[in-house]
Amino acid sequence: MSDEEEYSGSEEEEVEEVVETKPAPKQESRPSIAGEGDPEFIKRQDQKRSDLDEQLKEYINEWRKQRAKEEDELKRLKEKQAKRKVSRAEEEKRLAQKKKEEEERRIREIEEKKQRDIEEKRQRLEEAEKKRQAMVQAMKESSKTGPNFTIQKKSDNFGLSNAQLERNKTKEQLEEEKKISLSIRIKPLSIENLSVDKLRVKAQELWDCIVKLETEKYDLEERQKRQDYDLKELKERQKQQLRHKALKKGLDPEALTGKHPPKIQVASKYERRVDTRSYDDKKKLFEGDLEKLNKDFLEKVWSERTDQFKGRQKTRLPKWFGERPGKKKDEPESPEGEEDVKAEEHEEDDEPAYEPEPEEEEEVVEEEEEEEEEEEEEEEEEEEEEEEE
Incomplete structure (x- = not known):
């Protein structure tokens, strides 16, 4: 079965090659093959070839239909693209026309605004010229009669004087006002036919x-x-x-x-001693630095007193005869021995040894005496109890 399938597969490949290269097989080969092989096999092969031919025809027809559809779609897209180009050109033309009209309208508005500004400036300068002439005339009249006490009203110039307004103007504005003023003042001469x-x-x-x-x-x-x-x-x-x-x-x-007010005097001028401190130093006293100065002064006094206390003369207690009362275990026999031990410890540990003041030493002696008295009293009480027993 497998041999027949392999053979049939090879035969199908051969048939496909023949169909691709030779669209119509020759009729003469069939009788020769029929005479040579099995009639059933030949019949099967013919059936396969006919099926393959029909399948190829279907594929070809389907391909032609698909090709026709694609051509129709491409044609439709080209027509749509051409219409879109036409509509886009019309839209661009319409937008360009609209933009041109807007630009012309804007230029016309600018020109009209310039003309209005020129006319306003001309009217304003004419009024200013008339006022100036009237003022000159009034000044001439007032110089003859006496001083003038009239007060002119201020114009709404945001608190700026006329000189400041003139300085704030640009060069083009000054040139334009000059031309308008000259055109008002200099009148044309009509000397023709004179x-x-x-x-x-x-x-x-x-x-x-x-x-x-x-x-x-x-x-x-x-x-x-x-x-x-x-x-x-x-x-x-x-x-x-x-x-x-x-x-x-x-x-x-x-x-x-001067331009600025004088500085505030922080000291009386009647002081006999001249204050050598600067103005800033004296001013800082009123900004809270007095507390800082007091703090520095107290720290200085404290350091001086501590140095004085450390450098005082030290007093020593007298030596004890016999065993000192209140002596504890592993303690030296005398206060001098304590000082020697402390000095040795100071040399070993490099730490300052505390030495009690004379008052503290007296208190220690009094405490020791009290302890001795208490011990004696306890011993007497014990002896009395033993005697009673």
């Missing part, structure tokens, strides 16, 4: 105008010089008054004439 006499009259008018302007200029310069002199004189008077005020308060004469 005779010689009229031209002479016009020239005389211009000459009179120049003389008038130069005269006003000279008057204003002289007035400015006089005002500067008055200001200097007033400042000097103010300084003199401040000097007198400082002297009355007991301060330096130039203490109140």
